[in-house]
Amino acid sequence: MSDRARILDSIRRAPAARLAHPGSYESPAVSPSWAAFAAGLRAAGGESHGPIARAVLSETIASVCRSRGDGPVRIDPALVSELGPGEWVPLDLEAAPEALADIHVLVSRGCVGVAENGAVAVPIVEPALARALFLCQHLVLVLEVERLEADLHGGFARFWSTEPAGRTVWISGPSKTADIEQTLVLGAHGPRTLAVIGVGDRDA
Amino acid sequence: MSLPLDRAARVALPTTESVQHHETAVADLRRRRDDALARVPDLQALREHAAAIKGHTLGDLGTYLERFEEQARAAGAVVHWADDAPAHNRIVHDLLAERGVHRVAKSKSMLTEECGLNPYLEARGIEVVDTDLGERIVQLEGEAPSHIVIPAIHRRRQEIGALFHRTVGSPEGEHDPVVLTEIARQDLRRRFLSAEAGITGVNFAIAETGSLVVCTNEGNADLGMHLPSIHIACMGIEKLLPRLEDLPAFLRLLARSATGQAITAYTTVVTGPRPGGELHIVLVDNGRSRLLADPEQRGALACIRCGACLNTCPVYRRTGGHAYNQTVPGPIGAVLAPAFRSDREASTLPFASTLCGSCSAVCPVGIDLHGQLLAWRARAPFGGGRIRWVARLGAEVLARPRLYRLVGGLARLAWPLLSRRWPGNPANAWLEGRELPPHPGASFRSRFRLWSQGSRSREGSRSRGGSGE
Numbered sequence: 179m180s181d182r183a184r185i186l187d188s189i190r191r192a193p194a195a196r197l198a199h200p201g202s203y204e205s206p207a208v209s210p211s212w213a214a215f216a217a218g219l220r221a222a223g224g225e226s227h228g229p230i231a232r233a234v235l236s237e238t239i240a241s242v243c244r245s246r247g248d249g250p251v252r253i254d255p256a257l258v259s260e261l262g263p264g265e266w267v268p269l270d271l272e273a274a275p276e277a278l279a280d281i282h283v284l285v286s287r288g289c290v291g292v293a294e295n296g297a298v299a300v301p302i303v304e305p306a307l308a309r310a311l312f313l314c315q316h317l318v319l320v321l322e323v324e325r326l327e328a329d330l331h332g333g334f335a336r337f338w339s340t341e342p343a344g345r346t347v348w349i350s351g352p353s354k355t356a357d358i359e360q361t362l363v364l365g366a367h368g369p370r371t372l373a374v375i376g377v378g379d380r381d382a
Numbered sequence: 383m384s385l386p387l388d389r390a391a392r393v394a395l396p397t398t399e400s401v402q403h404h405e406t407a408v409a410d411l412r413r414r415r416d417d418a419l420a421r422v423p424d425l426q427a428l429r430e431h432a433a434a435i436k437g438h439t440l441g442d443l444g445t446y447l448e449r450f451e452e453q454a455r456a457a458g459a460v461v462h463w464a465d466d467a468p469a470h471n472r473i474v475h476d477l478l479a480e481r482g483v484h485r486v487a488k489s490k491s492m493l494t495e496e497c498g499l500n501p502y503l504e505a506r507g508i509e510v511v512d513t514d515l516g517e518r519i520v521q522l523e524g525e526a527p528s529h530i531v532i533p534a535i536h537r538r539r540q541e542i543g544a545l546f547h548r549t550v551g552s553p554e555g556e557h558d559p560v561v562l563t564e565i566a567r568q569d570l571r572r573r574f575l576s577a578e579a580g581i582t583g584v585n586f587a588i589a590e591t592g593s594l595v596v597c598t599n600e601g602n603a604d605l606g607m608h609l610p611s612i613h614i615a616c617m618g619i620e621k622l623l624p625r626l627e628d629l630p631a632f633l634r635l636l637a638r639s640a641t642g643q644a645i646t647a648y649t650t651v652v653t654g655p656r657p658g659g660e661l662h663i664v665l666v667d668n669g670r671s672r673l674l675a676d677p678e679q680r681g682a683l684a685c686i687r688c689g690a691c692l693n694t695c696p697v698y699r700r701t702g703g704h705a706y707n708q709t710v711p712g713p714i715g716a717v718l719a720p721a722f723r724s725d726r727e728a729s730t731l732p733f734a735s736t737l738c739g740s741c742s743a744v745c746p747v748g749i750d751l752h753g754q755l756l757a758w759r760a761r762a763p764f765g766g767g768r769i770r771w772v773a774r775l776g777a778e779v780l781a782r783p784r785l786y787r788l789v790g791g792l793a794r795l796a797w798p799l800l801s802r803r804w805p806g807n808p809a810n811a812w813l814e815g816r817e818l819p820p821h822p823g824a825s826f827r828s829r830f831r832l833w834s835q836g837s838r839s840r841e842g843s844r845s846r847g848g849s850g851e
Contacts, residue, residue, distance in 0.1 A: 192675035295644035330630035357516035368601030
């Protein structure tokens, strides 16, 4: 008998305790606000900018990147076309991991934000983008304010109503650790900072 | 042979300072958990919802495992089944050996600790680097994690500084956590880049999509998953949830219960391998189906490994995790130990509890931990010996009033010997650090008799004097 058959047989011989699935969770009705999102992100060690008008997105990104100091800045190719004229260098999707490790600031797009915890969903279709998200020193995410949900239930429902299961990372703040005497240190392995720029006109 | 918990605790936390350090650190986690959950308006509904999903999933686990396997395969993953730890280790080794892998980046996984994967691979010439900072600290120290969320919680910064000086060449005397973390970051980054395979644990798995969910704060699991072309994910069969829609309830509870964060920095959902890569999922039983068949104990399979029960447990706080000699320490470890191990010490772990119930009160998925500990006690094999004999003797004495009075009199005579002259009493470890209260002088019965005589005479004088109304 294979291990698979043995395990399934053993499970099926266990006394059954069939309980009904509780169904969908009913969250308390709360409207998502950028202010709540900013507070959640701040608690997670990140910083928020905006909400800003689309017309000033390029200069806001440039300003945030400058504040991170000198070093190579790379833009998610899916975002470059939205930024208009500028010296934007798109992320090389064929780059070797060693080259991606030299990225100082990576700018990418968030798909859905969650106000209660400051998390932003980033689909990671391209392997190079997935690597760069964790190898860069500083990460900047652009999020449409309209794509904000109050809690994670709403965030999941919104995100997976349009995206395939695929690969996705929900990012809340920079990489961090408190493994040494519970002292919080930002930048354990991944980005040392995370900035989320809100675009749109939802009130704070 | 392992030591009983009370003696192992003296090795795990040998000084008063180490106990105080541990207790302070663990109590801080509990406080953060309380603060975070106090801000969740729908907390109780959320906990009940999560518990109901786990109860439902465990009740139909076979169906959900098959559905998960089918969906994961459809997404391009290869699914392996391991009945026990040796089978798990063999599968992982074979996958690595067949691909000529010699360097592995591994993220935190209690399952691989439980299976002893690291020593198994290292004995076969494969270098395994634990990449979670806490796990890396205990790996360099050559010891096991003492906490399931903060593996090196028992270590002070000075000890970690000295360890890094010995092993990774940090400056002597450096023990600033920020500097030590930066040194570890630089050291591990080059190891990530040269790793030929990544091994991760799994926090949750989704049956409807065949997805894996991995939660970390450091991002180390993501580097292990996304850099090398081979990703091996090792998971216990109890990690399943039916639908993606079920996941948020658990994510909202997990980090808040563990560290007081609203969510971990990275929550990664992986469905199938990345383009050009391989994803292998090893489903491990290793005693879990046996636990499922035990109606009194199956509830422990709902555990999401947040560590809240450790952080609140008065025994764990003072003994440290190593005293349990068990991958998962604390109350949940004391519940799992007799199910997964057959040695005598495992059967004694359920006695390492005050049964105060705090563990059950903080459990985000409503596991009746102290109830399960009590149930294990009733089954303890050594209970058939000394403990049962003492209980029978006690019942005989209590059933005979004259014998009871005689034994009570003898006990009062022996009291001074018990309280003062028998330090380190091997018959009762409780007395090793304590003294019995002062001798009461007389038995309860004689004091009650005196009290009721006095009461009667006071009643008599009051009725003779009248009420005055």
